Amino acid sequence: MSREVEEDEDRLRQRRLEEVLEVKSLRRIISAYLNYPEAAEEDVQRYERSFRKLPAAHKALLSHYPSKFKRLRRCISVNSYFIFNMLQAFEPPLDMSLDVDICGDPVLENVPYDHPTGERKACSPFASTSGRMRCSKQDQALLQEGSNILCNSITGLTTDEEMQSAHLDKIPPGNFAGTIVKHDEQDEHGGNDVTGSNGNVTSSSHNWLDPSLQLNVPLVDVDKVRCIIRNIVRDWAAEGKNERDQCYKPILEELDALFPNRCKERSPPTCLVPGAGLGRLALEISCLGFVSQGNEFSYYMMICSSFILNHTQTVGQWTIYPWIHSNCNSLSDGDQLRPVLIPDILPASAGITEGFSMCGGDFVEVYNDPCQVGVWDAVVTCFFIDTAHNIIEYIEIISTILKEGGVWINLGPLLYHFADMHGHEDEMSIELSLEDVKKAALHYGFEFTKEKTIETTYTTNPRSMMQNRYHAAFWTMRKIKAATT
Numbered sequence: 001m002s003r004e005v006e007e008d009e010d011r012l013r014q015r016r017l018e019e020v021l022e023v024k025s026l027r028r029i030i031s032a033y034l035n036y037p038e039a040a041e042e043d044v045q046r047y048e049r050s051f052r053k054l055p056a057a058h059k060a061l062l063s064h065y066p067s068k069f070k071r072l073r074r075c076i077s078v079n080s081y082f083i084f085n086m087l088q089a090f091e092p093p094l095d096m097s098l099d100v101d102i103c104g105d106p107v108l109e110n111v112p113y114d115h116p117t118g119e120r121k122a123c124s125p126f127a128s129t130s131g132r133m134r135c136s137k138q139d140q141a142l143l144q145e146g147s148n149i150l151c152n153s154i155t156g157l158t159t160d161e162e163m164q165s166a167h168l169d170k171i172p173p174g175n176f177a178g179t180i181v182k183h184d185e186q187d188e189h190g191g192n193d194v195t196g197s198n199g200n201v202t203s204s205s206h207n208w209l210d211p212s213l214q215l216n217v218p219l220v221d222v223d224k225v226r227c228i229i230r231n232i233v234r235d236w237a238a239e240g241k242n243e244r245d246q247c248y249k250p251i252l253e254e255l256d257a258l259f260p261n262r263c264k265e266r267s268p269p270t271c272l273v274p275g276a277g278l279g280r281l282a283l284e285i286s287c288l289g290f291v292s293q294g295n296e297f298s299y300y301m302m303i304c305s306s307f308i309l310n311h312t313q314t315v316g317q318w319t320i321y322p323w324i325h326s327n328c329n330s331l332s333d334g335d336q337l338r339p340v341l342i343p344d345i346l347p348a349s350a351g352i353t354e355g356f357s358m359c360g361g362d363f364v365e366v367y368n369d370p371c372q373v374g375v376w377d378a379v380v381t382c383f384f385i386d387t388a389h390n391i392i393e394y395i396e397i398i399s400t401i402l403k404e405g406g407v408w409i410n411l412g413p414l415l416y417h418f419a420d421m422h423g424h425e426d427e428m429s430i431e432l433s434l435e436d437v438k439k440a441a442l443h444y445g446f447e448f449t450k451e452k453t454i455e456t457t458y459t460t461n462p463r464s465m466m467q468n469r470y471h472a473a474f475w476t477m478r479k480i481k482a483a484t485t
């Protein structure tokens, strides 16, 4: 066999491997969402077991508990209803029916579930994408082998009639006529088109929700679903306004002040939001008149933000019960079991500027690219820079992709995400103090124009007796020159 043919075959195998890994990873995330009702039900059963162990006199004091358990189950099924509608609206960018067992290929057969995916391009349904999507390293580290069929993963879902009787908005998410997220097919800010143009397959039917394709995932995966539910409140509920005012408002005010003439300019300034989470900040920046791009690498986040951004039809269309999963620090059952309506605004009519997009993929992979050099007028990082393996690399990339005179606005703590990843070989984690972060920024050509501390919470239940507060660093830096090396 000639060398070229061998190399071609190697490349083909590599691509196949990457696709398999991506499908496995995405299946696992979808399975985590689908496992939610079952895992939540197990919690309620645990509470019931504890309750049954009580002496009769103590039980009598808590005679309302059986009805609380009933209400909890009702809340779980309402949350599950939302989740299932979200999954139904999701169009996987990959062929989810791909045979991931790939018999006969020794390399592929031996690939563990936690193998990091390769460099292939993948995208979320609404996103322009140039990097790979994945669950975070933490997610990957927790991946388990095995693909036990999950038969009852969506049992306990609430039917439309039940939803109606609960006085809840039950509009099914139908297909939104076109996405609100506008981007060019080959947009200059680093995205390829969504499904189709890069060879990815969009499953038109929902056979990827078939129970036989689902995995029995570890509980920690389902915990991530619960975190997403809390994130929804931060970004898309009236209850999250206070937190958004603490975190997003200073950023928006700063952008507003720094680009006073943006509406008069022929082309609006560009702003990138790495680690965009559920997309609210990126949307608000777009509404301010910027060409805004959110970047996010977690499918957990992207599936949810895509649903809210592209498929919501009315304000308060969905009801969720975000606080039911913790019995701790509750002032009352009423607080714990209170509903939250989402979204608080209708993204489609929020007033976004042309060019708003969400770009799926690892920030480092997507933006450490020659075509990104000097592209952005502003980069906004909110609770993001501490997600780095190497924060200096983030700073270097931010500096490189900014135009000269461009600004970097940051808000957040330094709670390094990989700091506690003991036992995972090769999990690099560089944990700089704020002082050293600033030194690195100066080295990469930044100068401070503003610096302060902002007190804030992050996805905190505003009615909880526990309110973890960050004294987050807030700064604006201007790129005055390229790095000194």
Ligand SMILES: C[S@@+](CC[C@H](N)C(=O)[O-])C[C@H]1O[C@@H](n2cnc3c(N)ncnc32)[C@H](O)[C@@H]1O
Residues within 6 Å of the ligand: 136, 234, 247, 274, 275, 276, 277, 278, 295, 296, 297, 298, 301, 361, 362, 363, 364, 382, 383, 384, 387, 388
């Ligand atoms: C702490 S959350 C903050 C989300 C949002 N900025 C906010 O303030 O609510 C950090 C986000 O960054 C994402 N993220 C972490 N590492 C990333 C990377 N290398 N590339 C892109 N996104 C990343 C995570 O998935 C997560 O959504």
